[in-house]
Amino acid sequence: MDSINIVYFSGTGGTEKAAKGFESSFKEAGFSVALFRMKEIPEDYAFEKASLLLLYPVYALNAPQKVHEWIKCLDRVSCVQTAVVTISGGGEICPNTASRVSVIKKLEKKGFIVTYEQMLVMPSNFGVTAGEVLSRLLLEVLPKKVQTITNDIAIGISRRTKPLIIDRLISLIARIEHIGAHRFGKNIKVSDACTGCGWCCEHCPSGNIAMENGKPVFGNGCNFCLGCIYGCPCKALDAGMGKSLVFKDGFDLKRLEKIPPLEDADIEALAKGYAWSGVKKYLID
Incomplete structure (x- = not known):
């Protein structure tokens, strides 16, 4: 039986919801799954024995500082197949596209082989709200997106992105927000x-x-x-x-989940402008 460790960092619950969705979908695919909230991983846990799926929200166009600290403390491994999935409120647009670069480099230095990366979109929780309708649509499509990624990883599909240099530079500078x-x-x-x-x-x-x-x-x-x-x-x-x-x-993610399912929502009208273009593409694809 294939095995996978799912490790996540989550603040307001969006990444945790995605992580638990992956736990269910991988189990349904026949995997042995271990799910860990990042701060609760046993210090002596060995990551050599299974693949790794790392999930975290995009903060300051990068990973939360806690994720960098966690990777720094990891023991070296040998050829552990790894996937990195980020969660943002804006989607895969400039400059979010470089939000995995630093983390992937650090994982690879520790011996993890990152063969897959992807981004999920969840309701925005700071700055500018997506509104109830758009937020509900994002929650409705989450299971489908999780299943697609699970299928990709299960059959060994490789997916690596090549962020633009300007995106990489902005992401690096933005780390000062830590x-x-x-x-x-x-x-x-x-x-x-x-x-x-x-x-x-x-x-x-x-x-x-x-x-x-x-x-x-x-x-x-x-x-x-x-x-x-x-x-x-x-x-x-x-x-x-x-x-x-x-x-x-x-x-409150739970409150948004209680909004009745939506029909015939006008995504084009709800996600106007460049700031929401990543969300629009994510929902339409």
Whole structure:
């Protein structure tokens, strides 16, 4: 039986939803599957014994800093077949196309053989909202996209992209945003509404939150995923900086999933302009 390890980093749930979809589709294809949230992987886990599927959201046109740190700590392997799938709110357009370059290079230096890369699109959770209709369409098409990628990997299809030099350069420069992410985390404000339940500490994918005297304390390792702010059961967390990027009404993937299935939606009208061209292409293909 073929085996695959699925490792993911997820903030507000989009990448986790995709990862669990892959878990189901690979099992249906006859694979033995091990699914890991990145921060919960056993330190002595051996990645030599199975293929690897790595999933992460696009942050600052690149991978979250936590992903780079995880790869750095990996032991060297020998010829582990690997696929890298990124998740973004804008799709495979400039400059998102280079969001896997750095990660793939680092994996290959560790002995992983990356033969497949692809991007999935999920509802945007910061900056500019995709709106309920477009978000629902993206959730509806996810199972089909996951199945296509699963089929490709299962039969050994190779898919590697060649991002433009300008995309690579922009992605490299944009990594400076990781510094801003650390500052963002340190400036998160905790209101009196906080009950000390510890939800944020438990769910932080970066392990950046600790509970002290019944209140969350934020370290220097924030990846700007916004999971704690959107997910706090008491809505007790507020952005101390970068407030314009955080949706005032929050972001709740489960709420979007409850929107009734859509029929005859006008994708051309919903995804106007270059900023949404990647989403439009993704939904139409």
